[in-house]
Amino acid sequence: MALTQLDISTEYIGEIVESSTSQFTSESRELNGAPPFGSFVKTLGALPVYGLVFNVCTHSIEPNRRATAYGLTEQELREEQPQIFELLKTEFEAVIIGYGDDRGPQQVLPPQPPGIHSFVFPCTESEIKALTNSGDFLRSILCGNRLPADDLIIASVRNAWAARASDMPYLVGIGKDLCRLIRDDYDRLSSIMRRISQ
Amino acid sequence: MNDLWNNLNGSPNIQDGGEIGVVTQGSLTEGVEMKLNPDRSVEDVKAGKFVVIEGYKNQFFSMITDLSLDATNPEILLYPPRESDQLLHSVLNGASTYVTVALRPMLMLEQGEEVVDEPRPVKTIPSHFSKVVEAEEEDVSRVFGSEEKDDRFFNMGTPLDMDTPVCINLNRFVERSNGIFGKTGTGKSFLTRLVLCGLIKNKKAVNLIFDMHNEYGFRAMKEGGQGNSFVKGLKQLFGNQVALFSLDPESSRQRGIQPDHEVYITYDQIAVEDVIALQDELQLNPTASESAYLVYAMYKNRWLRQLLSLDGPDVEQFAEDIGANKSSLSALHRKLKRIENFPFMVNSLNGADAVDTMMDYIDRGIHIVLEFGRQTSMLAYLLVANILSRRIHEQYVTKSEKFYASQNSEDQPRPLVITIEEAHKFLNPATARQTIFGTIAREMRKYYVSLLVVDQRPSGIDEEVLSQLGTKITALLNDEKDIQGVLTGVSNASGLRSVLASLDSKQQALVFGHAVPMPVVIKTRDYDEIFYKAMGDLSDEERMEKAEAASAAIFGD
Structure with missing residues (x-):
């Protein structure tokens, strides 16, 4: 967790531009370089805050201006109109699923939201494991506002499962937690489980 | 995967x-x-x-x-x-x-x-x-005791999927009449033999066994065995502690067995109650007992001999003389004539009375197996078992009363357990109230006699008797009525019902009642060399060694 100054400058993937107790928005360090949907990210501050990426968007840096279609491939555009890429930015939004204290990651909302301009990093495998060792993170997803809950569950569970080297009993355990959380909605459960294991 | x-x-x-x-x-x-x-x-x-x-x-x-x-x-x-x-x-x-x-x-x-x-x-x-x-194993021995702790415990088998012995408490077992049930081929005789071995080995009671099919005394065929598969009988296991009586000595000899005593019965030993017990078997009318009592009133002990000595036409005249209904008495006469065909029925005895001999053995604590040989008809079985049990019971009543009067422990009779098969014939609701077995089953241990009832059709047994049975050991039963019958007198029987119907057809039994703290399904103990050894039986080599040692002790090397 203790990153050096050099690491911070080279490994961060975004910077927070909007923050609240339950969600934060970051601007990606590179255009189209946002972390994947459903990946686990963290911010470093007094208390590290952990989030799950649920939305990625790329748009003009000017709120009142939209990009215009040129009818060229990206390669051609970069050669003929390189300046337009400087006028675009990629942002990603993450739902907060926990924070870290001296006992490690806790699956509880942080006492304070992450600070604006904090850097955002991808979580390590051990952090992912700690955050997903029970099905509680699924509850954060299901209870969140305007989240694409089913798809976010699929993507995040796949990441958590991959962090455990595709351990089947883990997947079954998470499936059981999910089954309870969605109140035995059999159709939904079977659809989610099928898509996770595809 | x-x-x-x-x-x-x-x-x-x-x-x-x-x-x-x-x-x-x-x-x-x-x-x-x-x-x-x-x-x-x-x-x-x-x-x-x-x-x-x-x-x-x-x-x-x-x-x-x-x-x-x-x-x-x-x-x-x-x-x-x-x-x-x-x-x-x-x-x-x-x-x-x-x-x-x-x-x-x-x-x-x-x-x-x-x-x-x-x-x-x-x-x-x-x-x-x-x-x-x-x-766990210690739970089983905590609940059911173990043979090492005390000689009142006798190993009957193991719980399902476990190896720890389940014991029955023999002291409690002999306090009541007991039942062994199960449909044909589920190992009733085997269970009975096991229980009898326990009683004999631990000297908890003297046994009188009415062995209808000749399977307790000497060797018996092992069911489901291959080839010549025989198991040892009680006489082989316990030697002098068991006496073999036979109703059909010829059959015993043909099977290579020398009975200790032959049993004959005289007509004078048959009481009216013995005939009433045959009501079903002989299809007697309800009035038959009245007619029989009329004859008895006139001739006392000689009533049957007198009745059977008459020829057909004389019976009506005889009925008129004693004031009985003609047709009823003729019917009784006709039906009782069947008794004359039994080879063990004699006019007078040459030797000692079988009951006196039996009592003598019982007093010495020697167990009795009465083989029926080829006399396997239900009529013979019912008749003999009734006569002998009634007379032995009478003697026990006298002895018990003497003991109650003197309160001297030397006078205390030895507890006697009478084993009867096909018990529903003795204890069906119509006759149970009148026959000696009904009396024994109901009066419990007052006179030191109890029953070990072996039957495949418990629903045919009088409910009152069933509810008085202390311990029931039950192999598989399918018939709903039989299951209900066995569970008569058991509180909260509903759960046991499904257990009883799902037993394996071999070597599994449900034991419940007075001698076990809780009902339990057991896989019954194997009746094999290990069992023989536990019963104190010696293998052939050991026996030879023992004989040599004994002869050396007497005659020197």
């Missing part, structure tokens, strides 16, 4: 003790329900299994009585997951689809408490989410 899914779905190889589920609901009257742990396969949990519920203060020793598959959402049942969808199977298992196991707490013990003679009935139930674990 398949192994992996098996593991996730409740592996059949998870056999270790430990938690099998948690209590979820229940009541004192209906028993409690447990949710099976998802890592347990339902197929490993069998009805009749012995489990322990760990409450906060008490341990509840219970029996599994029923299993059911449940689902939280009926939609799952309408659209079951495809077989290929193993992940969904595993996820649903234990979460949305689960197994409920019905348990019947049979015995309650405080943590660390031992079973004393009078077990405490279950008066409360375990709290929510109490752990249910498989019984």
